[in-house]
Amino acid sequence: MMKSSAMGSGLLLLAAIVVAGFHAAAAARHWDTNTNTVRVHSGGGDGGLPWECCDFVIRDPDFRPGLWQCQDVVDKCSPNCRECAASPAGNGYVCLDWIVSLLEPPVCTPRPWDCCDLAVCTRAYIPICHCADMFASCPTNCKQCELVQADPPRYRCLDSFFGYPGPKCTAPWISVSSN
Structure with missing residues (x-):
């Protein structure tokens, strides 16, 4: 006992x-732990995200589920941004707010693919990524499409994207084996 x-x-x-x-x-x-620890997008006004979308997002690797900050330089910070600072380059402002989210915030510039299972990325702070997936046809937002297999025809998008590759096409718990 x-x-x-x-x-x-x-x-x-x-x-x-x-x-x-x-x-x-x-x-x-x-991080203000007294109010709005987890911000929820409400379409603007108080309590919304400090940005609608972000091309240069960083993630704190030590925080789970995910702590994100947008490094985009803008002319004027959103009214939802609590900590707005002049850009170190001197040509605008950066919102220094962090948000908690399981998912990466949406990007402003669309990726050349909607989803990617086999992403190949540089190990830079903000990576440059390519998608090595083969598709029956290239996504509509792909600019450089290549035929990589003739029968059945399979295509690969050769575009690169400055940022994280985005969501996977196949859920991680679904097996893709041919057994």
Whole structure:
């Protein structure tokens, strides 16, 4: 009986340390933990995202589920942006707000593909990606399409995209084996 009580106290202490670490990490990122910790897109006005879309988004690798910040330079920050700063280049403004989301925020410039299972990307801070998937026909937003297999005809989009490759075409829990 004594051992289970000590183990329960140990687990409770561990949980308290994890929660305290989470709050300290959030505060270090200038995150307002009192209001709107998780912003929900409401179509504008108070409580909406600090940006509608973002081409140069960064993700904090240490935060789960996902902590995102937009590095796009704009003429004027959105009214939903809480921390707007002059761009280091001096030609506009950057919103320094972070948002929590399971998914990457939407991009402003459309990707050359709608989805991609086999993305090939550089390891740069903001990667340059190519999609090596073969399709029955190229996506409508692809500018450079190549026939890679004649029977049955399969095509590959040769366009590159400056940013993350986007969603996968096949859900990760669905097997694509031919068994």
